[in-house]
Amino acid sequence: MVCASGLPTAAPTAGQMAWVHWRDSAVWSEKDQAFADDAGASYVAPDPSPAPDAPTAKPPSAAMKEVLKLRKKLREIAKLEERLEAGEAIEPLQRRKLERKGEAEEQLVVAERTVAEEQSVESVESVGSVESVEHEQQEGPQDLDDLLQQGHMQLAMWYGDSASNGFAGQMAPMQLLPVPMVMCDMHGQPQQPMVMCDMHGQPQQPM
Numbered sequence: 001m002v003c004a005s006g007l008p009t010a011a012p013t014a015g016q017m018a019w020v021h022w023r024d025s026a027v028w029s030e031k032d033q034a035f036a037d038d039a040g041a042s043y044v045a046p047d048p049s050p051a052p053d054a055p056t057a058k059p060p061s062a063a064m065k066e067v068l069k070l071r072k073k074l075r076e077i078a079k080l081e082e083r084l085e086a087g088e089a090i091e092p093l094q095r096r097k098l099e100r101k102g103e104a105e106e107q108l109v110v111a112e113r114t115v116a117e118e119q120s121v122e123s124v125e126s127v128g129s130v131e132s133v134e135h136e137q138q139e140g141p142q143d144l145d146d147l148l149q150q151g152h153m154q155l156a157m158w159y160g161d162s163a164s165n166g167f168a169g170q171m172a173p174m175q176l177l178p179v180p181m182v183m184c185d186m187h188g189q190p191q192q193p194m195v196m197c198d199m200h201g202q203p204q205q206p207m
Contacts, residue, residue: 063114070108077101 060068080094090098 061115061118063111063118066111067108067115070104070111073097073104074101074108077104 077097080090080098084090084098
């Protein structure tokens with residue numbers, strides 16, 4: 001087989017011919033349609049929401065900015081010195097920069113010392129915050145135990161006052177009512193009460 005350009009092309013295989021026939025057929029079976037629907041349903045679109053931003057770094061302090069500025073200035077002075085050693089001509093303004101090299105070095109030492117002090121203070125504060133959190137976590141159960149102990153002491157004091165004062169006057173004192181005593185014989189039958197009589201045989205009234 002030769003195409004229009006004159007270059008030979010490979011003949012289509014049997015599988016390619018079958019795919020073209022199935023693709024161009026107007027009638028699809030229900031099974032093929034269900035397969036196509038399942039393939040479309042299983043497609044998961046990418047999440048359009050942006051990724052969470054990384055934690056932003058702390059902005060440099062004024063002392064750190066001064067350090068960066070002085071280091072850049074000293075690098076420029078070093079390049080000027082190299083040009084001067086190479087015999088190149090240097091402008092008057094650039095010569096003034098060379099003359100102020102010592103001053104820039106002293107300022108850099110002071111600025112670096114300030115940055116070191118700031119970093120030490122930040123490290124101490126971070127350690128202190130961690131220790132305070134740990135201290136609060138340790139004191140939590142202890143505070144709970146103290147509250148429970150105080151509650152038990154208050155309950156004990158309340159019960160003690162209630163027992164001694166008749167529940168602080170909320171309950172009336174108990175009154176015992178007389179109950180007659182009945183004597184029984186050995187078979188559990190109540191006996192007749194004994195009646196005292198006088199010398200004439202008349203029963204005496206109880207005192």
